[in-house]
Amino acid sequence: MSRRCELTGVGPMVGHNVSHSNIKTKRRFLPALSPATLQSDALGQAFRLRITNAALRTLDFRGGLDPFLLKASDENLSPRAQKIKRQLKAKLAEQAVAA
Numbered sequence: 001m002s003r004r005c006e007l008t009g010v011g012p013m014v015g016h017n018v019s020h021s022n023i024k025t026k027r028r029f030l031p032a033l034s035p036a037t038l039q040s041d042a043l044g045q046a047f048r049l050r051i052t053n054a055a056l057r058t059l060d061f062r063g064g065l066d067p068f069l070l071k072a073s074d075e076n077l078s079p080r081a082q083k084i085k086r087q088l089k090a091k092l093a094e095q096a097v098a099a
Contacts, residue, residue: 004078006077007077042088066088069084
């Protein structure tokens with residue numbers, strides 16, 4: 001399982017530990033991933049994704065999973081999230097035709 005956010009694509013970053021004597025050694029900054037169950041209103045289904053805590057705050061700000069996925073670019077999304085986005089677009093197109 002990779003250490004990458006499924007919605008924002010945030011992964012490990014590289015930096016330095018700096019000692020008191022200013023010696024620099026390489027280190028990795030890992031993203032704060034947490035498993036979250038997210039509800040899709042349009043699909044009426046819950047999805048379990050590993051996302052960063054920052055992405056969870058962004059989801060709350062944007063109004064849920066559906067608006068976030070519709071606005072997100074496909075390059076950042078994981079294959080699972082892209083599949084959910086395609087299902088969501090198909091469902092919304094189906095509802096637009098029926099209306």
